[in-house]
Amino acid sequence: MEDPRSQTLLNELPEPAPTTELRLTEVPLREVVELVRIDLPSDELEPLLERGVLPGCLLCPLLYSPAGDPIVRVDGSLLALRRELAGCLCVRRGVLPVH
């Protein structure tokens, strides 16, 4: 039924409408989205949290690397994420107008 890993996850924000929630890898380039949840076991979270990727932060995928991994803007810095990892980031659309 429920993903056993979700025990370790945090839903810091009120559950958004399901239609607006998607994976970071599905977000069109240059659209700003808000991070809702990270679907990763807690022992793999730290590298993301330390770099400011935690629920509530704003993410903006800027481009894809030659291998198809997203480069994401978070608080003024650029982060390269493996696409497997980016697929674990659940985000919410409609936070800010696209720019």
Place this chain on the structure above:
Amino acid sequence: MSTTAPAGIEPAASRVSGNSFKPEDPANQLLVALIGPPNSGKTTLFNKLTGLRQKVANYPGVTVEKHIGTVRLTDRRDARLIDLPGVSGFSARSADERITRDVLEGRTEGLGVPDAVVLVVDATRLETQLLLVEPIMELGLPTLLVLNVADELEARNGRLDDEVLGQQFGVQTTRTNARSGRGVDAVRDFIASVGDSGSPDRLVPRSLELRNVTRRSSLPLIDVFAARRRIVQKAVAAARYSAAGPSHLTERLDSIFLHRVLGPLCFIVLAVLVFQAIFTLAVPLMDGIELVIAGSGEWLAARLPASWFRDLLIDGVWAGVGSVLVFLPQILILFLFLGILEDSGYMARAAVIADRMMYRVGLQGRAFLPLLSAYACAVPAILSARTVADERDRFATMFVAPFMTCSARLPVYALLIAAFIPEKQILGPVLGTRAATLLGLYLLGAVAAVSTAFLLKRTLLRGKRSGFVMELPPYRIPSLRTLGLRLVDRSRIFLRRAGRIILTVAIVLWVLMQFPRVGGEPPPIDDSALGRTGQLIEPAIAPLGFNWKIGVGLVSSLAAREVIVGTLGTIYGVEDTDETSIQLQAALKRDLDLGGAVALLVFFVFALQCMSTVAVMRRETAGWKWPALQFSYMLALAYVGAFIANRLI
């Protein structure tokens, strides 16, 4: 707790007090820790404050050791400043982060607890970087928050009231641009003020412990960070912070360098240009050096009376050391290129381009940066593997780093290629046969590294694949001064090695070639002590196409790879005493055919002929097992590879 805990609770007053300040005794000096997230400019600031020249570059994880320098304060007092590896948090997953934590907690032997902290953050990435403030404040030390590149924040339409931000955290703040040196004096003043004030908390015995979020798991990790971020958000809101806009230059360049097609293409074009430059641009410089060495040798030979000393000096030392010195321009061109890559911020992009391959191998993308730096030298590369958090991945990275073509191989490659590969154009003037051969040797080394890592991650160092998060620094124009200083430092290292190792080897070899005397004269070279010893090992290397002279070169190159060039220079110098100039290439052709030359090149691609690498591996893996395994594996690969090459060609 750690056994060194007493150092942590040593009363601060016993070491430092405002009145009894004794500049001559380091133990009495103020100890200030420089800390901050990776690539925020700590080492640049450290160099500005201390006048030292620790390596700086534009990617995260350059500093992996602590460095201590002296800051000259006003009225002739000094303080000690420790530059620490960058950290994003204090759970110390990687070895470099542990160094930082140990220093801050006062567990590092001989240091004690710091008296103050200078926290350097990059103002263009303020919110994330400030996540570090709260754990630092828990130390209760006088803290200066340095807002580095705050001028860039404003240039990118950001805004911040520093004073309010400082009040929010209860720290002093200052703005700097560590690269230009702006605002650095304010940091010096802060350190001086800590020395002046007999602030009460420094008189109280204390022990420090950083909050280790994974060790104290009362709260889920994510809550700890969420709480930290709430504090930061409240503070920056009060300070009317508005974030820097995107860096258009960086985004524009990334759309080229990380483009699906253009990105890898740029990488290849850059590499080809450098390899071509190593052969074409360096030639006039090398000819110049060769002329000076040959000319000075002749000049000396003509002025010294005929004696054993003249023979030793001219045939042994001049020929041996001189034949290596010729390669300095090629090495400098390589380092200039690497320097531009590192300082511009391109290196991190190269790591992103290569990350998919690293993923297939089973290594973290993080491991790519140490491997790239191994193109200069494997020793710092093995040290920088400390930034790789997973222990298995770190060991695999260290194990394969010596396969990457280090600069010490360059003289050997350049000599053999120039002697045996005729120059023909392949792609017009852009790529010739010699540059292509060199490129091929570099590729062969990289393939060996990748396949070995693949093998290790499936056998001895099996582990799960980890995620990859890598910060891409903004592009910056490399500073000419930094690049220039690096080339000066590199020349110094190269000349020191030539002056020590190669000089010693040249003298020893020369002496071995003088005995046993035949009628008071040196013997024919094959009958000399060196020749006889060499002939003992000849059967082992004959299948590779090498004679005893090459064998002696191989044995001497165990100390360091480029020594083989000096060794051959000395052997041929003694053999052809009537030749005053260095005709190393011509002499080599007598002893090697094309098959043997290619076999020798292949041998150097694979073999671990470097005592410094073995020593640093022993230190970093705390034992002989890994260096022994690495040495034997690489030697076996070198022997088999050279054997096959000799048979095929």
